[in-house]
Amino acid sequence: MNPDHPPVPAWLSGRPLVGGLVVPWITPKLPDGRYVFGSIDQTYAEHALVHRLCGVCGHRLAPHPVVLLLRASDLPRQCTSEPGLHPQCSAYTAVACPMVNGTLATYRTTPVPGVPVTASSSSRRGARAERWFSVWLNDYHVVVDHGHLAASYRGEQPLRIRPITRPPR
Numbered sequence: 351m352n353p354d355h356p357p358v359p360a361w362l363s364g365r366p367l368v369g370g371l372v373v374p375w376i377t378p379k380l381p382d383g384r385y386v387f388g389s390i391d392q393t394y395a396e397h398a399l400v401h402r403l404c405g406v407c408g409h410r411l412a413p414h415p416v417v418l419l420l421r422a423s424d425l426p427r428q429c430t431s432e433p434g435l436h437p438q439c440s441a442y443t444a445v446a447c448p449m450v451n452g453t454l455a456t457y458r459t460t461p462v463p464g465v466p467v468t469a470s471s472s473s474r475r476g477a478r479a480e481r482w483f484s485v486w487l488n489d490y491h492v493v494v495d496h497g498h499l500a501a502s503y504r505g506e507q508p509l510r511i512r513p514i515t516r517p518p519r
Contacts, residue, residue: 354370355369355370355371355446356442356445356446358370358372359438359442361407361438361439362406362407362439362442365406365407366385368385368387371387371446372406372442372446373385373387374405374406374443375394375398375403375404375405375406375407375408376390376391376394376395376398376405376406376432376433377389377390377391378390378391379391388449390431390432392498395431395432395433395499396498396499398433398434399433399434399492399499399500399501400492400499402416402434403433404433404434404435404436404439405432405433405434405435405439406435406436406439406440406442406443407436407439409436411434411435411436412436413488413489414487414488414489415437415486415487415488415509416434416435416436416486416487416488416489416490417434417435417436417437417439417440417484417485417486417487418430418432418434418435418484418485418487418490418501418503419432419435419440419443419444419450419482419483419484419485419514420482420483420485421480421481421482421483422480422481422482422483423480425483425511427495427502428502428503428504429493429495429500429501429502429503429504430500430501431495431496431498431499431500431501432501433501434487434490434501437486440484444482444484444514449479449482450482450514450515451514451515452479452481452482452514452515452516454479455478455479456477456478456479479515481513481514481515481516482513482514482515483511483512483513483514484511484512484514485503485508485510485511486508486509486510486511486512487503487506487508487509488506488509489506490502490503490506491503491504491505491506
């Protein structure tokens with residue numbers, strides 16, 4: 351066990367681990383078996399969005415609450431390409447994911463061979479990391495955003511919006 355990583359919660363014990371971290375269900379896996387943290391398998395993500403599956407554990411989301419993790423730039427649009435999460439999977443992600451918890455200062459600078467490049471991932475390449483927020487909802491709508499399916503809460507009153515990372519200094 352790595353003391354720099356949070357313990358793996360019991361409900362995620364069946365997920366693969368890399369370096370002591372749970373591999374989210376929507377994380378791409380390369381043909382050589384390596385997982386690509388920081389990327390999204392678009393097919394899995396869209397399946398999760400449509401079928402209301404958690405992006406971390408892959409299990410069906412309960413009727414409510416659902417948590418969306420949004421970057422500061424996603425908040426005005428009220429949507430994200432990442433699927434909803436169970437509250438407990440969101441809590442794990444908020445401490446385990448270095449991008450969400452603010453440990454990483456910038457996005458990856460080069461594309462990963464074998465992982466499709468999206469418009470949003472190429473625009474973030476090498477950019478400074480953004481603040482992240484958890485948006486608690488009763489449910490979300492599936493919309494098309496930047497050519498891909500996304501979870502949206504436009505027209506819905508969030509139960510709460512909480513910052514995860516601190517503002518950059």
